[in-house]
Amino acid sequence: MTIEELIENFEFLDSWEDKYKYIIELGEKLEVLPEHLHTQEWQVKGCQSQVWLVPHKQNDGTIHFIGDSDAMIVKGLIAIVLMIYNNLTSDEIKKLAINDIFASIGLQEHLSPSRRNGLEAMVEKIKHYADVL
Numbered sequence: 001m002t003i004e005e006l007i008e009n010f011e012f013l014d015s016w017e018d019k020y021k022y023i024i025e026l027g028e029k030l031e032v033l034p035e036h037l038h039t040q041e042w043q044v045k046g047c048q049s050q051v052w053l054v055p056h057k058q059n060d061g062t063i064h065f066i067g068d069s070d071a072m073i074v075k076g077l078i079a080i081v082l083m084i085y086n087n088l089t090s091d092e093i094k095k096l097a098i099n100d101i102f103a104s105i106g107l108q109e110h111l112s113p114s115r116r117n118g119l120e121a122m123v124e125k126i127k128h129y130a131d132v133l
Helices: 003-012 016-028 072-085 090-095 098-105 113-132
Strands: 051-057 062-069
Touching: 003 016, 003 072, 003 098, 016 072, 051 072, 051 113, 062 072, 062 113, 072 098, 072 113, 090 113
Parallel strands: none
Antiparallel strands: 051 062
8 A cells, every 4th residue: 555545545534433443454454573573672662552663674775664563553553654664765764754644644633642652663763773774
């Protein structure tokens, strides 16, 4: 799914209750993170729930991420973040205006402060990986 399709899907849904259900559905479709990768090495600090993000630099220079959480809504947020960042180069990751995308789907204004902090922590972790890979 492209970023444009993601935004269109959110625009199609009327209520935030429907949007939350959609976020949870996205989380259910996440690529499975093998259990042996649920370690502190891959854990994202600053999230209320447990979150793991694992990068893999591909031969073409892009980075593919897989992630997981112990909370359903957070799994959905991970799915959104990974739809946006997956298979970009380090430079593309660093230049991406993620807050504009979040604003266009209403995430910033409809998430609790702790969820917004967790979302920011995920983005910072991805940018960190982009710097070191």
